Amino acid sequence: GESVGLHLPTLSVQEGDNSIINCAYSNSASDYFIWYKQESGKGPQFIIDIRSNMDKRQGQRVTVLLNKTVKHLSLQIAATQPGDSAVYFCAFQKGGGNKLTFGTGTQLKVEL
Amino acid sequence: NAGVMQNPRHLVRRRGQEARLRCSPMKGHSHVYWYRQLPEEGLKFMVYLQKENIIDESGMPKERFSAEFPKEGPSILRIQQVVRGDSAAYFCASSPEAGPRYEQYFGPGTRLTVT
Numbered sequence: 076g077e078s079v080g081l082h083l084p085t086l087s088v089q090e091g092d093n094s095i096i097n098c099a100y101s102n103s104a105s106d107y108f109i110w111y112k113q114e115s116g117k118g119p120q121f122i123i124d125i126r127s128n129m130d131k132r133q134g135q136r137v138t139v140l141l142n143k144t145v146k147h148l149s150l151q152i153a154a155t156q157p158g159d160s161a162v163y164f165c166a167f168q169k170g171g172g173n174k175l176t177f178g179t180g181t182q183l184k185v186e187l
Numbered sequence: 188n189a190g191v192m193q194n195p196r197h198l199v200r201r202r203g204q205e206a207r208l209r210c211s212p213m214k215g216h217s218h219v220y221w222y223r224q225l226p227e228e229g230l231k232f233m234v235y236l237q238k239e240n241i242i243d244e245s246g247m248p249k250e251r252f253s254a255e256f257p258k259e260g261p262s263i264l265r266i267q268q269v270v271r272g273d274s275a276a277y278f279c280a281s282s283p284e285a286g287p288r289y290e291q292y293f294g295p296g297t298r299l300t301v302t
Contacts, residue, residue: 106287117295118278118293118296119230124290166230169287173220173285173286175220175230175291177229
């Protein structure tokens with residue numbers, strides 16, 4: 076069946092360090108992989124996405140890497156800041172479909 | 188341009204009562220999605236609606252849950268005869284068009300507590 080899972084439930088990093096959040100998935104039929112950030116008491120906020128025909132995509136301070144061979148997705152945050160503290164979810168979407176399938180989330184804690 | 192709006196933000200219901208959750212999509216968006224989030228879990232898709240039509244309800248429980256998106260007004264997620272297991276955060280998202288190319292913008296959620 077379809078599933079998206081995360082390796083680490085909590086990640087603590089020092090301010091200024093780089094953060095890497097990982098996600099494993101089982102369904103090969105997905106076309107889009109997306110990272111969302113959810114702060115306490117708020118709805119998910121889109122960070123960055125990547126299509127299945129790409130291996131890497133960069134945004135502002137964030138990079139998403141997709142390894143289809145081992146079905147692994149990662150989010151790298153450069154120079155992590157206190158404002159990055161949140162729960163991060165990976166999600167995927169099939170081409171032609173509309174619903175998002177979410178992983179269980181990783182709590183990122185930034186220590187000063 | 189206001190974002191997706193949901194109300195109420197918090198809703199408390201006793202077992203057996205009805206819960207009505209409202210979602211106003213972003214201006215210009217005619218596609219609405221509802222997701223449910225249990226504590227410390229990811230969001231689970233419930234239903235996808237376009238104006239006046241239910242497109243995909245594969246994530247909706249078979250009983251007690253219904254959703255609508257009328258021609259005028261907000262989308263409504265209705266839960267009849269609530270039980271404690273319905274306690275969760277319910278998020279609505281909207282997009283201008285359907286498909287993975289179009290980002291789904293999420294509202295702040297409604298936190299339902301069933302006592």
